[in-house]
Amino acid sequence: MTIERNARLRAVRSWGDYFHFSVEAPAVGRGARPGQFVMVKVDDCTSPLLRRPLGIHDADAGGIELFFKVAGAGTGILSRKKPGDRLDIIGPLGKGFTVGDGLKGKKAYLVGGGRGIAPLFFLGRALAAAGARPAVFYGGRTAADIPLCDKFEQAGFELHCSTDDGSFGFSGFVTALVENEIIRAKPAIVYACGPDPMMKVLASITAKHAVPAEFSLESIMGCGIGACWGCVHRIKDGTGDGWVKICEEGPVFPGERILWL
Amino acid sequence: MALTAKTVDLSVDLGFLTLKNPVLAASGTFGYGLEFEPYLDLEKLGGFVVKGLYYGPREGNPPPRLVETPSGLINAIGLQGIGVEAFAAKVLPKLRRLRTAVIVNVCGADDDEYAAVVDFLDRQEGIAAYELNISCPNVKTEGLCPALSPRTTFDLVKRIKAASRRPIITKLSPNVTSIVEIAQAAEEAGTDAVALVNTFLAMALDLETRRPKLGNVFGGLSGPAIKPIALRMVYQVASRLKVPVIGMGGIMTGADALEFLVAGAAAVEVGTASFVDPDAAVRIVSEMERWCEAHGVAAVREIVGTVKTA
Known part of the structure; x- marks a missing residue:
C-alpha cells in the first residue's frame, strides 16, 4: 500500500453514468490483487472531504483500471477528469478474493x-x-x-x-x-x-x-486503512460476531461469516 | 556561496512533557498509531493520541457510522475498541520503541471505569500522558457525559489526577454553554493541560426516506467546517487558563495549525485530515516549519498566544 499522488489518467471511457478509467500508477498496480480497492481523492477541495473507495477493475505492472458509477458529488467530480489529469490514489488496500x-x-x-x-x-x-x-x-x-x-x-x-x-x-x-x-x-x-x-x-x-x-462488501469509508472504524459490517468469527472493519479485514469475506441484517 | 538552511526550533514544552514539534495526531482518527506506519514516519510527529480505551473491548454503534456534510464529517463510531488488556499485550510493545510521545485517550462508562483504566495503564511502560475523554456517555447519569458540567468535570479530573502517576490532559466537549467554565473546573481539579475541541453534536438526514443518515441518529461533526468555532473556543480558554491548551478542530494545513498557536494553543492535534491524507500530520509539521522560515520565526513557540486583539 502506497500513496500515489501523481497517478496519470491515461484514458477514459463512459456509458451514461458508468465510467472506466485507465490510470498509470505502477506502485499501486504492481502489488494489486483481485478484490482489493483504492482510495481516490476526487479533488483538492474540502467538500466532498473524503476519498472515495473504488474496487480495482484490473491491474498490471503499469497501473490500474477503475470502473465506477456516478453516485453523488464525489464520483461526479471524478467523472469529469480528462486524460492527462493527475489522480491522488492510495492502494492497493484490503484483502481480496481467494484464488486457490x-x-x-x-x-x-x-x-x-x-x-x-x-x-x-x-x-x-x-x-x-x-x-x-x-x-x-x-x-x-x-x-x-x-x-x-x-x-x-x-x-x-x-x-x-x-x-x-x-x-x-x-x-x-x-x-x-x-x-x-x-x-x-x-x-x-x-x-x-x-x-x-x-x-x-x-x-x-x-x-x-x-x-x-x-x-x-461495500461501505462509505472514512480512511480505508483501518483507522476510523467507520465501515463496519456484522461478521461472525470463531467465538461470536461483531462489527468488523470492511476496509481492513475485507472487503471480501467468506459467505458463511457474513450476517445480513 | 554555501548556504546552510536555517533550522527552526519546532519543540514545545508543555511543562510536563516536551514535544519535538507541536503536532499530535488526534485520538479517534489515528487508530492505535500502527495503522499509519506504511504512510508516515511516526517519529516525525510531536506525538499521537491512540483511540479511546475503555477497560474492556467495546462493541460500538450500528452502521452507518459516517456521513459527509459540507467540509465536514459526522461520525458515530461509538468508541469501538479493543480494551486496555489487548492494547497492553498487542499494541503497546510496538509503540514503546518509538521516539515520540504516545498519549492514551482514556474512556469510562462511569468514574470507576476511568480510574480502572488509568490504574491498569499506570502499570505499563511507554505512555507519556493520558488524555481524559470526559465526553463518554455516563451509564450512571443516563448518558450525560462528565464534560457537560463543571461539577462532574471537577470530580472526575480530581479523582483521576490524584490516582494517576502520569500527567492528565483533559479533552473538552464543545457541546456546553460555557467551555471556559468547564476548562476552569478541570484546571482547579489539577489537570496538567486541556485539549479542545472534541466533535460537535450533529445530525444528518435523508429527505427522501426521512431517516437519519447515522445508525446512532446523532454523531460528532469534525473537519474544516468546525475550525472557526474551535479556534474561537481555544482562544477563549487559552486567555483564561494557566495550564497549556492543546487546540484542535478542522486543522488541515500548517497555516491552520499556526492559527491555533497564535490563538493561544501550545500544541495542536490533527484529526480528520489524517483520514483524507494518512500523512497529513507530518505534512503539517513541514508546512509549519516552512512558514516559520519564511517569516523569520526561529522557534515556533514564540508565536503561541501572539494574537493581536488590541
Missing part, C-alpha cells in the same frame, strides 16, 4: 450487480490464469446498467447477462439466473460483488446448494 490452486480445472461463478462488476474482471483474469473455468453473471436494472458485456466477451469469458426489466439477456434478477446455473452445473465456488440485497439473496442460494462463496 485447488480451483484448477474447476468452475467458478462470478456474480456482479451493476457497478459491483468492477472487481470481477481482474478476478476473472486471475482465475483463468490459475487454470480455473470462470463464468461471469452480470446483472443490472436495464441494459444501460451492464455496459461491460462486450469487454467480458472480447476477453473470452463465458458470460451470462440479466436485466431486471428484461431489456437485455435473462429477464429477472441475476440471482435467479445464477441459481438456475448452479442447479445445472454446480461450481466449486461463487464470488460476488453488488448491492447488499443481491448478495443477501445469493448468500442464501449458495448456502442452500452448499457452494462456498466469497462476497465483496
